[in-house]
Amino acid sequence: MLKKLAIIGFGSTMIGIGINGFILPLHIINGGFLGISLLLKYIWGLKVGITFIFLNIPVYLFAFKSDPGYFTGGVIGALCTGIMIELFRPLNGVFQLTLISTVIIGAVIIGSGVGVMLRYHISPGGMDLLALLIAKWSRVNVGVIMFVMDAVIIITGLFLLQDVKLFYSLVIVAIVGLMASLITTMNIEQNVIK
Incomplete structure (x- = not known):
């Protein structure tokens, strides 16, 4: 239990740093419920963290009915995030970097946080939890599932905000998905070795 809490603490901290230090200042979005929360902040000024928690409620209920094992980790992960x-x-x-550097560093930080949590089957909440459940049923890599869902959110954001800078969000989604995929795949390889 302490190990899980440490992983959740690390992952949610990385996500918090990545979102606030690198994504919000550029007025771009991420994927998943984080992306939707960012969109709602830009449109209506809602708080990202609080919105993220509320958006997760239907997924918690779905996870509780379909796979209670993911429910507890999802609830704690989303609340902490x-x-x-x-x-x-x-x-x-706080960080004054070039646009592309900010995008890449922010995505790597967020992707590390998400990937480490998913590696230990702990969801940061939201669509990541949904992606974990779909990956379990379909045997498709969770990083690939996340990328597809995130790309849909980014394209929706492009239509709603009509800001060309949001194309950088696709880079963020790609890097976060790649990091999550690499980290979760490393876990599979370790299990095979054991």
Whole structure:
């Protein structure tokens, strides 16, 4: 249990730093419920972390009915992620880097947090939990499933906000998906070796 809490703490902290330090200042979005939460912040000024927690409620209920094992990790993961996003809000605007550097570093940080949590079958919440459940049923890599869902959210954001800079969100989604895929695949290889 302590190991799980440490992993959740690490993953949610990385996500909080990545969102506030690198994504929010550029006014771009990520994928999943984080992406939807960011969109709602840009459109209506809602708090990203709080919105993220509320968006997760239907997924918690779905997970509880279909696979209670993922429910507890999903609830704790999403709550911690939402809280860390709010706690790290002061990082907004702290890092002054080039646009592409900010995008890449932010995506690697977020992808590391998401990937480490998924590696230990702990979801940061939202569509990541949904992706875990789909991966379990379909045997498709969770990183691939996340990329497809995230791409749909980014394209929706492009239509709603009509900001060309949102194309960088596709880079973020690709890197986060790649990081999650690499980290979760490393876990599979280790299990095979054991």
